[in-house]
Amino acid sequence: MAHGVCELLRIRNLLGELGFKPKHVMQLNCDNKVAINIAHNLVQHERTKHVEVDRHFIKEKLKAKIIKVSFVKSKDQLADILTKAVTSRVFHNSRSKLGIDDIYAPT
Known part of the structure; x- marks a missing residue:
């Protein structure tokens, strides 16, 4: 802290x-x-x-x-995707909450 x-x-x-x-x-x-x-x-x-x-x-x-x-809650820590290995589900959920787009997604 x-x-x-x-x-x-x-x-x-x-x-x-x-x-x-x-x-x-x-x-x-x-x-x-x-x-x-x-x-x-x-x-x-x-x-x-x-x-x-x-x-x-x-x-x-x-x-x-x-x-x-x-x-x-630990599961709601958005910064975990930047500091830990997380599952793909957690990664995609956190990424969307942070407003980060997938640049490789088909348009």
């Missing part, structure tokens, strides 16, 4: 430099409920010691209302 937040901030800064000031909170979708709960939780637990820096970084951006983290 921390890397995703960094990328969102980089895109936000780039858009700001181009003259497009973001009007809304940037949304980060995550398929890990535990990670979302840790990011929103105010209490430090024994199990989160190894992610303390990342947790505070994400918490800071949540508190400043720069980002918003929401849950999405």
Whole structure:
């Protein structure tokens, strides 16, 4: 999640430099409920010691209302077609949701 937040901030800064000031909170979708709960939780637990820096970084951006983290089911992660081997059915469904056309399809 921390890397995703960094990328969102980089895109936000780039858009700001181009003259497009973001009007809304940037949304980060995550398929890990535990990670979302840790990011929103105010209490430090024994199990989160190894992610303390990342947790505070994400918490800071949540508190400043720069980002918003929401849950999405693993099967609905559109980015999986770019990072994992998926079935052809999942690939074609995700591709259509992303608006990517098949350039080799007969017209």
